[in-house]
Amino acid sequence: MYPFKQTFFAIYFFATLLIIGGCSQEENQPNNNNENITKTTEETEINRDEDTPSPTEKQEKATHSLSELTVHYMDVGQADSTLLQYTDKGEEYTILIDAGNWNRDDVIHYLHSQNISEIDIAIGTHPDADHIGQLDKVISTFSVGEVWMSGNTSTSQTFQRLLQAIDQNEVDYYEPRRGDEFKVGPLQIDILYPISVSENDNEESISLKLTYGEVSFVFTGDASRNDELRMINGSIDVDAAILHLGHHGSNTSTHPAFLKEVSPEIAIYSAGKDNSYGHPHKEVVDLILGSNIRLYGTDVHGTIIVKTDGKNYEVLTKKDGKITPPTSGRVPLSKPEPTKKDKQEPGDKCMNINTASFEQLQEIIHLGPARAKELINLRPFTSIDELSRIKGIGPSRMEDIKAQNLACVGG
Template sequence: MADLFIFMFILSFIASIIGLIKPTMIKMKSRKHVIKYILPTMIIAMLIGGALVEPAEDEASSNEPSQVESKEEHKEEQKTKNEESIPSKDERDDHKKVENETEKEDSDKEEETSVEQDNTDQNQASSENDKNEKQEKQNSSSEPNSNLEVHYINSGQADATLFDYSHEGEDYNVLIDSGDWNGQNVVHYLNNQDVQEIDLVIGTHNHADHIGQMDQVVNQFEVDEVWLTGNSASSQTFERVLTAIETSDTDYHEPRAGEEYEIGSLEVDVYHPASLTGDKNDDSISAKMTYGETSFFFSGDVEASGESKMVSRGGLSADILQLGHHGSSTSNSSSFLSAIDPEVAIYSAGSDNSYGHPHNEVINRVKNAEIDLYGTDVHGTVIVTTNGSDYSVATNQNGNITASQESNQTTTHDENQETNNQEDTSTEEQNTEEKDSTNTNQTCVDINSASKENLQKIIHIGDSRAEDLISLRPFDSVDSLTAINGIGPSRIDDIKSQGVACAK
């Protein structure tokens, strides 16, 4: 603003000089008009311009030291920055040292990264090699390198089967069921086969004719693992088995359908049960045991309903089938036999047993399907030997199994075979027959050894309770029969009053 009035003052001054010399040049009529109009304008512009210029100069003069100071401060600051940015010789040496160290660290990191990458590549290669080796080992583990012997042990009216084989220099043994409670024939057989360690013991279900000697097996041999269904029982036999497992280092498992295992070169596939129903027979552990290309199927005492569930799951085909429930007609349905489609069927039963096992209809069903049939009551212990491809069947004695027209059981064999059969019969079986004979001639029916038929001579003991009684053996006294469903104190009094039952 001050500059504008200064400019006006200068113009007015110039105009005044010119007007005073020659008024017409600035379009004034006379000098008088110049003095009247131009000079006042010049004076006013000079006064206003001067008034405005002086404060501006004062402000400029007052700001000048500040600007100088600011410049000096800026210069000083810049100098300080320069001094800071320009390190001393020692600092330069240190900086150089740091740079060298940094470069070295970067180099080391690059080297470490390279080494790590190499190690990663090596680890991946090693892992791949380990995986390949493991796969090769697994492949080799499924390939038998020795013969497998499967012993269907003659254990009387009971079940016991031994798998005996070796793999890569190690011996393996698997035992499925362990005979009846009131004998030691299975334990003796294992000792005669020089068995010292058993990798797996399977109790297909907790009836005394399947887990009868399991407590002795666990106590006398080194057993790695025991399988049971998970159903409970109140029998002393079952309690002894649990005690033996608990007091040993034996592992315990309750398998379910769909589980798969490898024991050396033996593959174990569990087909039943998927879950428990509470029916001890129908919940029996059922499994296929495969050695190379040869397979064996076991179903304990599974009945037709359980067999139907397995058939619906599929994949049951096997070369050798152990008939379910000792060859009972409650098992071994036509659909189950067709699904297994075996070449050989083997059952375990006591000679002249009171149950009539194997039942005629099962014998006929197997024969009509052109399946080779063997039974421990006729042939004694049956041994199947396989190298994983081919197999052979050997028996303790010769015999032929045919369905009887008169009774539910038939076996035909010559006099020599009859003698051998008696010699091969288990101690438990002989004792039972002797006791049953004594009980028939006398009035006492031994609840720990009598047949199902003789047990029904006891008051309040019918067909169903006779089966329960047999599964719960042994009993300490007649009073222990309260463990049977439906037998209470008043019925125990009736049984005692009858005077037929006794516990030996």
């Protein structure tokens, strides 16, 4: 069932005595085996007519005989979690990509509602708490065959709990890299990214192309636009019918060149309703709709389900809704001319990072307990940009922090 658990059997036949005993008769007796092989070939050629399927037609028939693959893009608020279910030759397969936010149990409840008891592969695209949030609970609640992670680490309690769950439940662990290929029953998995890791969590998200018959899906976690360009410059064809938009529809992802190469018919993003980050960003919505790609989002449609037999697919939504571009985006595609200093005047939603409490600081995106503690130790700050002094706060996360428009200095 699992791509790394294979058992090999070798059977040896010894016929020395028969060969020796039959050598004296070989010259005088016809080779019946060769005659039978020739006859079988001839009969195949003679009997093949217009009604006999060619190898290509047989392959097409095999594609049509695939069981139904169901892909659940769960509505888990401002977080990510996707469930895949299918069967092959009586064998059931279940794959989970990400596991929602750390402070909720909605992924666990949803898996129970689908009568899940075993998960073949659980994938945490990167260590952020809105992607691996409930993965420790998943491992402790269900029988998990393997866990795939990028290899990047985090000091967050969420990540530490996950490591403990993997160890305590003796779950197999693997870190996939670009170019890895796996067959999980009839499902083909191609790893698009990362090539290597360097603690740039978002930028080095596990990115996948899943192919079921003739229908393909692409997932990129929170990969950045630069990483998307690296994906399309690799040797793997990223063309797919369904694209899960990176980073919840943020404009830090979905480069136009990447979108063109994937050329999806459907784009889906996972985001919370009225989230503070402005996801999905206006630029991304405009790009998708302007490319005549159908757009679905969990904030508008609730849980989104795609069903396919490997040839055709259908999209089912829990709620009806239409996605229109927001009136403005939180983070522009290009850096604008500065209109105000980072040292902004405190407003109703402004949190002074020089005076905020340990608990309050954790309301700022990407500031878990460890980073909040480090922030306090590094005080005072003269600008928001100085938050990059905190370990793990790189350019992408700085953009997220500024987009949230919560942190400030002064006041």
